[in-house]
Amino acid sequence: MIQLSINGEAKAFAAPLTVSGLIATLELTGKRVAIERNGEIVPRSLHAQTQLADGDVLEMVVAVGGG
Amino acid sequence: MSDVFQIAGKTYNSRLLVGTGKYKDFAETRAAIDASGAEIVTVAIRRVNIGQNAGEPSLLDYLPPSEFTYLPNTAGCYSADDAIRTLRLARELLDDHKLVKLEVLGDPNTLYPNVRETLKAAEVLVKEGFDVMVYTSDDPIVARELEQIGCCAIMPLASLIGSGMGILNPWNLRLIIEQSKVPVLVDAGVGTASDATVGMELGCDGVLMNTAIAAAKDPVRMAYAMKLAVEAGREAFLAGRMPKKLYSADPSSPLFGMIGSK
Numbered sequence: 001m002i003q004l005s006i007n008g009e010a011k012a013f014a015a016p017l018t019v020s021g022l023i024a025t026l027e028l029t030g031k032r033v034a035i036e037r038n039g040e041i042v043p044r045s046l047h048a049q050t051q052l053a054d055g056d057v058l059e060m061v062v063a064v065g066g067g
Numbered sequence: 068m069s070d071v072f073q074i075a076g077k078t079y080n081s082r083l084l085v086g087t088g089k090y091k092d093f094a095e096t097r098a099a100i101d102a103s104g105a106e107i108v109t110v111a112i113r114r115v116n117i118g119q120n121a122g123e124p125s126l127l128d129y130l131p132p133s134e135f136t137y138l139p140n141t142a143g144c145y146s147a148d149d150a151i152r153t154l155r156l157a158r159e160l161l162d163d164h165k166l167v168k169l170e171v172l173g174d175p176n177t178l179y180p181n182v183r184e185t186l187k188a189a190e191v192l193v194k195e196g197f198d199v200m201v202y203t204s205d206d207p208i209v210a211r212e213l214e215q216i217g218c219c220a221i222m223p224l225a226s227l228i229g230s231g232m233g234i235l236n237p238w239n240l241r242l243i244i245e246q247s248k249v250p251v252l253v254d255a256g257v258g259t260a261s262d263a264t265v266g267m268e269l270g271c272d273g274v275l276m277n278t279a280i281a282a283a284k285d286p287v288r289m290a291y292a293m294k295l296a297v298e299a300g301r302e303a304f305l306a307g308r309m310p311k312k313l314y315s316a317d318p319s320s321p322l323f324g325m326i327g328s329k
Contacts, residue, residue, distance in 0.1 A: 007114040026117055032127055033115055034160035036152065041159045059114065061156050065096060065126055066111025066142050067086025067228075067277025 002054040015054075019047040022058075033060050070305065072272060074107075074250055075166055075198035075219040077136070081106050082267070083297040084138065084252065086277025090286065093129040099280055100130065103290035109138045109168055109275070112157050137161055138200065140168040145181065147171060147188035154192060167192070168222070168275075170202035178228040182209045186216065193217040202254050205239040207246060214249055221247055222254035222275060225266060229278040231258030234265050244270040260289075260296035267300025268308070 002015045004022075013025065019042055023029055035042045036059040042050050052058075072079045085105040090096040100108060108130060139157035141150035154167045169188055173181030180203050192199050193216055200220040201213050210221045223243055226232035233256060234240065244251050250272035257263050257276045266274050274297055283289035 006117060009117070011117075026115075028115065031115075031125070032160060034112075034156040036156055039152070041155050043159060059152075059156065060117070061112050061153075061160065062115050063110040063126055063137070063139065063157075063160060064113045065087040065090065065093075066113075066140055067088045067109055067275075067281075 002052060002056075004052060004055075005057045007058070007060060013052075015052075017052045019050045019052065022052060023047065026060075028060070031062070033062055035060050070301070072250070074200070077166075079106050079136075080104075081294070081297075082273035082301055083263070083293055084109065084273060084275040085280060085290070085293075086275070087126060087130065088277050089281035093124060093126060095286060096126070097129045099286045099290040100135075101290075102287045102294065103280065104294045105135075107136045107138050107166075109140050109277070111142050112139055112153050112160065132161060136166065137164060138166060138168045139164070141170050141188075143172070144170070145172050145184075147184040147191070150184070150188045151191050154197060155195075158197070165196060166198045166200070166219075168200045168202060169218075180204050180224070182206070185209075186212060189213055189216045189218055200252070205236055205243065207239060207242040210243045210251075211246055214247055218249065220250045220252055220272075222252045224255040225253045225262065226256030228255040229282075230256055231279060231282075232256055233258050233262040234269075237265070237269055240266070240269050240271065257293075260292040263293055263296040264300035264303070267297055268303050270304055271300075273297070 001012050003012055038057050072082050081104045083103055083105050084107040085103050086109045087096050141153045144150040150171050158164055171181050171184040171188055173179050189199055189201055199218045200222055201218045202222045203209055205223040225234040252273040252275050253266040253271050254275040257279045263274045280286050280290045
């Protein structure tokens with residue numbers, strides 16, 4: 001198991017886990033989301049090959065209405 | 068009659084930019100934006116609600132990026148670092164999209180911009196290749212520094228965000244318009260159509276608004292009013308208003324040929 005912080009919440013997941021795997025687990029596949037891992041953007045092209053590690057801090061964002 | 072409006076090298080027909088917040092639902096958002104004729108729409112970047120919105124429609128379903136130019140903002144950011152991170156995420160989210168609205172706030176009550184943090188963020192973002200439209204105070208010196216940094220549009224407030232108080236300092240706006248070589252847009256404070264017209268008559272290149280439309284009783288109708296107001300103000304500016312004549316009138320009808328005259 002690995003512990004991740006996602007959008008400020010601690011969550012445990014079965015390892016190994018890639019960014020793509022996490023997106024699938026969260027049922028966000030196909031949604032337009034952007035991901036920052038430990039302060040660095042993970043480009044969409046690298047989601048499938050980026051392995052998540054215990055203690056990673058992730059931000060996952062979408063576009064919402066705003067002015 | 069060509070009257071070209073360009074931002075960061077791209078030409079637009081509409082000088083009205085609108086936000087997408089505070090609407091009843093996405094259908095109303097879409098209807099209002101269609102009525103406004105806006106081509107550039109601002110969006111906010113927020114955390115995914117994990118587990119709560121799978122399958123829900125998203126803003127992008129109603130406003131496809133293929134039809135509109137998105138202007139992701141940094142609303143709610145109080146530091147240069149947060150604003151920079153937010154816009155890097157926006158660029159990733161929107162497929163290497165470079166046009167952004169930078170705003171760094173300094174106070175939760177007035178939402179007045181923190182110009183020191185704004186300047187800091189602008190420098191980094193311009194270096195990273197972003198096209199930065201920047202929300203700022205109506206201080207002409209700050210506006211000039213933001214232009215020198217390389218921002219592609221200067222967007223001073225007319226009054227506080229969401230206040231609907233209109234254009235409180237037309238003189239400062241004029242100072243900024245006079246000195247700027249990049250587009251100047253009124254951002255924040257417009258309350259009704261005449262405010263937008265006044266801004267355009269002053270020589271602004273465009274107006275950005277959200278609440279004035281979304282918080283109107285009939286947002287779709289107000290969106291249309293704003294479209295007309297921005298167009299009217301622009302046309303009046305280009306036409307050049309008559310000089311003001313103080314202390315005396317000037318009749319519009321001939322003085323000769325009155326009945327009963329000899």
